Amino acid sequence: MKLYYLKGACSLATYISLIEAGQEFEAYGIDRATKKAADGKDFNTLNPKGYAPALLFDNGEVLTENIAVLSFVASLDPDGKLGPAPGKPGYYRLLEWLGYINSEVHKNFSPLFNPAATDDMRATAKANLAKRLGYIEERLGDKPYLTGDNFTVADAYLYVTLSWRDHVGVDISAFPKLAAFYERARARPSVQQAREREGLPL
Numbered sequence: 490m491k492l493y494y495l496k497g498a499c500s501l502a503t504y505i506s507l508i509e510a511g512q513e514f515e516a517y518g519i520d521r522a523t524k525k526a527a528d529g530k531d532f533n534t535l536n537p538k539g540y541a542p543a544l545l546f547d548n549g550e551v552l553t554e555n556i557a558v559l560s561f562v563a564s565l566d567p568d569g570k571l572g573p574a575p576g577k578p579g580y581y582r583l584l585e586w587l588g589y590i591n592s593e594v595h596k597n598f599s600p601l602f603n604p605a606a607t608d609d610m611r612a613t614a615k616a617n618l619a620k621r622l623g624y625i626e627e628r629l630g631d632k633p634y635l636t637g638d639n640f641t642v643a644d645a646y647l648y649v650t651l652s653w654r655d656h657v658g659v660d661i662s663a664f665p666k667l668a669a670f671y672e673r674a675r676a677r678p679s680v681q682q683a684r685e686r687e688g689l690p691l
């Protein structure tokens with residue numbers, strides 16, 4: 490199995506999760522400008538949608554979209570800690586979190602990276618993020634991770650979105666539980682390893 494990633498982007502959540510699941514995999518960075526992957530493949534041919542993450546299987550099939558990719562990786566974890574298997578109690582709660590992080594958190598960070606976004610668009614995205622992150626602060630309560638004691642693929646995804654905050658001026662100091670969650674996730678060996686392998690600061 491091969492993971493195609495953009496350095497520091499949402500695909501880092503898949504990188505972290507594959508390490509957490511103890512999987513053997515190859516990982517190839519994609520050049521943002523040329524869309525050439527480090528194995529020489531044209532990423533736009535591999536994934537015509539043009540965005541990461543993408544998993545390429547030995548049979549030639551390609552899986553994309555964070556929610557599908559991350560729930561698939563959770564299913565590879567022999568201990569089931571990265572997320573409950575489909576149909577098990579808790580599986581739909583995991584999907585609920587993945588959907589929320591994808592469409593309400595990740596996609597409100599996107600305009601902050603877009604040089605074409607207007608000041609109004611940025612202000613709206615930041616106001617939306619304050620509401621979305623405030624909801625997570627409440628739901629975390631005294632739990633270490635979103636669904637309880639186990640670090641799941643949803644936590645990996647949330648961690649990655651929060652890792653962008655300083656870069657785009659999103660302040661989470663009003664959310665102490667979320668800030669503590671971030672530090673807890675950041676300290677995990679899988680997170681450190683994935684960051685190191687992508688060439689990101691630790």
Ligand SMILES: N[C@@H](CCC(=O)N[C@@H](CS)C(=O)NCC(=O)O)C(=O)O
Binds near residue numbers: 542554556
């Ligand atoms: N709908 C996709 C969106 C993925 C996405 O936004 N990927 C970004 C990185 S976080 C990307 O590859 N953007 C293309 C680029 O920056 O060139 C998903 O949820 O997987």
